[in-house]
Amino acid sequence: MQLAESIRPTGARVGLLILGLVAAATASAGGKPNEPTVIDGFAGPVFGLTTGSRGELLVADQSVGIVPIRREEPRAPIPLPGVTDVSVDEDSGTVWALTGAVGPAPAGPENDTGQGLHVISHGKVRKVVNLFEFEAAYNPHTAPPPNAPDSNPYDVQALGPNAALLVDAGGNDLLRVDRWGNVKVLAVFPDEVVPTANIKSLAGCPASPAPFCALPDAIPAQPVPTSIAVDRRGYIYVGELKGFPAPTGESNIWRISPKANGARCGQSPDCVKVFDGGFTSIIDLAFGPDGLLYVTEFDERAWAAVEIFGTPTGGKISACNLRSGDCFDVKSGLPQPTAITFDESGALWATQKALVPNGAEVVKVKNGRHKWWRHPHYIFFKD
């Protein structure tokens, strides 16, 4: 009797626990099947993705402009052909957008094809600065002859209503621009000697007649900065794609002091590596609600795999703890991801198939868990 009495409440507790756990699990899953959310309807290529001040996703669709996504549906775009990235100051709602080099040679980054930084207000686009003219006048990154001006603004980060940071993937520098068009060079990234093994492998050397087979074992590569993230103390993190010969495992992440002024990365204490290689073709960075730095790599065999074959082997998103240097995979096998963002719920979204004409998509990579304050506090920069 005593035994039975003691069992009854225990059994009830177990029953309750099971019921509670089942209920909690059901609530957590939202009662929906676990299907990834995929949004399409973009002309592409798509190079930028961010979260707007009203919780909408904003897609930088280079053929069209900035495409808002509300309730998981693309809406009519703000026309801005050539757009490569967009960033929003959450407090003021100010939208900053970049236009990059458009079209294959003889257009491209060595010509003025409309490279610029823009401010968008009430659907109206105002060009703040012509970045090709800046590059042509100053060309901060010196390259081997002919060292021609080369501008392909690629990633922008709002610092408030009055200023933004941007990286120029052609100019190989980090710039700060205010809304009156004043430009300051914060940092210039160096070329590095890298192996040519990957491009030779992609081209099928030595059996292939491809001209890459005659390359030496290692050659200098331009850094091609593609991504910016700013931490809570105002330090700026920049990721590199690494240009030709498209090596694997050679993309660095640099940390730049908010006080940097024309810093020569690798020489100045204001611009140091936080990761000395280890990544392949970094295409975007973002801090998550967990404080980790999320790193997006375009393709495990580097960007040239997509250029040469037109088919991706798969990109990856990793999350890195900057204190320990530890990184872990968040998602791998993503075809041609180019950008990531965290929405208001903390969910992680990415672009994929971003270079496929009319095939680009936005996909939810990771569900959010809570509402969070997306933007860091810019101690040094906030205007």
Add this chain to the structure above:
Amino acid sequence: MRILIACGVVGLALGLAAQWLPRAPGAEASADVASSVRMQPLQSRVPVSQSSDGRTSSAPVARDGAAAPASGVVDAGARAIRDTLAADHADAPALSVASAADVERESVAQLIAAGFTRDRALEIIQRKSQLRRTSIEREFAATGVIRPFNASSPAAVEQQLRRELGDDEYEKYLGAIGQATRIRVGSVEADSAAANAGILSGDLVLTYAGRRVFNLRDLNALMLQTPEGETVQTTVVRSGQTIQLYVTGGALGISQSIAH
């Protein structure tokens, strides 16, 4: 039994609360790290110098690159990392010419399934590969490098392929590889050129200014060539009926909806 149900309800409430309650920064990260089964080879990723309190230091350490100021100079530490990386990548599946051939074979099979003859399917797929490679090699010959997302952009290759195939065969080709061949109008912005012309959500846009448009990229290119205010004819299909409408140049104010 009542108690059981009541406690179940409490459990449900707790479950819901757990979903919405804010979590301390780092808590999510810890959980993710703990559950991660695919940790990266950390030895290949070198963090900045760390002070004892865990804060990152702006003073560069030997592997920061600050010790190797000259462009192109690789220090011993970095070289060791690269050796490790090379070992990591040795295990990676190699993307070889053979795998590219596999992709080509698959594409050819798609085209045959859509009604192309085997010879024509081979011609089209091999021509597409050739266009891509020619574009890359031409840029390499001219500049000594190839630039990412530049000369060999898939869009440029597609445009050339369309010119060579002609619109009818190109449409058949697009259908064969599973791409949309019509622009299905998603939303129409109020007071936009599209709204004023009578374009409705669900319409299929076939032509703009007398030219066939297969996708939003084609449509946008033509819109940009048309001066604002100029009126052009567009053809849409609505409920199976082909309709001619007149729109003013400039942005149409529509989004695309892809039907699956």
